[in-house]
Amino acid sequence: MNNYLNSEQWFEVVNYKEYLYVIRERLDEIDPRFYTTYTNLYLVMGSHSALLIDTGCGLFPLKPIIDDLLSERELLVINTHSHFDHIGGNNEFNKIFIHSKEVKYVSEPFDITFLQNSPKEIVKRYQSKNYTLRPAKNIQAIKDEEIIDLGDISIEVIHTPGHSPGCISLLTNKSELFTGDTAHYGMMYLTKKTFPIILSSISKLIDLYKKSENIELYPSHEQFAVGKELLVDLSEGIKNIDNIWDTKIRDDFLEAWIIEDEIFKYAIF
Numbered sequence: 326m327n328n329y330l331n332s333e334q335w336f337e338v339v340n341y342k343e344y345l346y347v348i349r350e351r352l353d354e355i356d357p358r359f360y361t362t363y364t365n366l367y368l369v370m371g372s373h374s375a376l377l378i379d380t381g382c383g384l385f386p387l388k389p390i391i392d393d394l395l396s397e398r399e400l401l402v403i404n405t406h407s408h409f410d411h412i413g414g415n416n417e418f419n420k421i422f423i424h425s426k427e428v429k430y431v432s433e434p435f436d437i438t439f440l441q442n443s444p445k446e447i448v449k450r451y452q453s454k455n456y457t458l459r460p461a462k463n464i465q466a467i468k469d470e471e472i473i474d475l476g477d478i479s480i481e482v483i484h485t486p487g488h489s490p491g492c493i494s495l496l497t498n499k500s501e502l503f504t505g506d507t508a509h510y511g512m513m514y515l516t517k518k519t520f521p522i523i524l525s526s527i528s529k530l531i532d533l534y535k536k537s538e539n540i541e542l543y544p545s546h547e548q549f550a551v552g553k554e555l556l557v558d559l560s561e562g563i564k565n566i567d568n569i570w571d572t573k574i575r576d577d578f579l580e581a582w583i584i585e586d587e588i589f590k591y592a593i594f
């Protein structure tokens with residue numbers, strides 16, 4: 326039995342490295358129909374500032390959890406992209422950075438009535454918000470190659486469209502690569518007509534290994550601290566989808582085709 330009563334019980338906080346927290350929430354506890362177990366948020370702690378990567382589903386307040394970890398640092402908040410499971414807590418923070426192509430989606434209330442008939446009771450917590458996520462108060466557009474300075478840690482923005490037009494990945498000068506929803510294990514959400522776009526984004530990420538073989542991947546869903554093989558296998562997997570297209574199954578909730586290989590699941594729109 327899972328009885329989540331407050332933020333402390335809901336969010337799992339892992340102090341994975343001295344300067345890196347992984348803050349996880351269970352997407353399957355909100356709605357298992359997304360075939361996704363975990364959403365991962367990350368907090369990178371520089372000497373003068375910290376960067377929060379994504380704000381989760383907005384089911385429980387996130388800011389108190391983050392404030393407890395900051396100790397005097399200034400907080401910056403960025404969204405890897407504008408889907409509901411990454412922007413839910415945006416309204417709790419003063420300012421949100423997001424790629425210019427998705428500014429409009431976080432500027433207005435976000436309708437999540439599609440969660441209303443989730444089999445999980447906990448979604449009733451959204452009733453008080455009328456199944457709407459409140460927008461960010463203040464939004465600042467970012468673009469490819471911009472550098473975010475946290476003091477001793479700097480982070481480069483890498484535009485990796487495909488899952489959505491303004492998806493970004495983030496590379497620290499200590500070789501952590503946050504891949505957002507561009508690459509993760511589990512269920513990948515893709516649009517057939519954007520296969521070439523996501524494939525070129527994935528190869529852009531693989532190319533980063535030419536500069537540093539030590540890069541470690543921190544995706545926004547499922548396992549974190551994984552290796553280059555995620556990118557290589559995913560790229561091969563997407564290229565192979567046409568060959569296994571006959572095995573697809575219709576999913577009426579997602580309104581997508583579900584297809585599976587040995588490593589990944591795909592929801593194809």
Ligand SMILES: [Zn+2]
Binds near residue numbers: 410411506545546
């Ligand atoms: Zn996601």
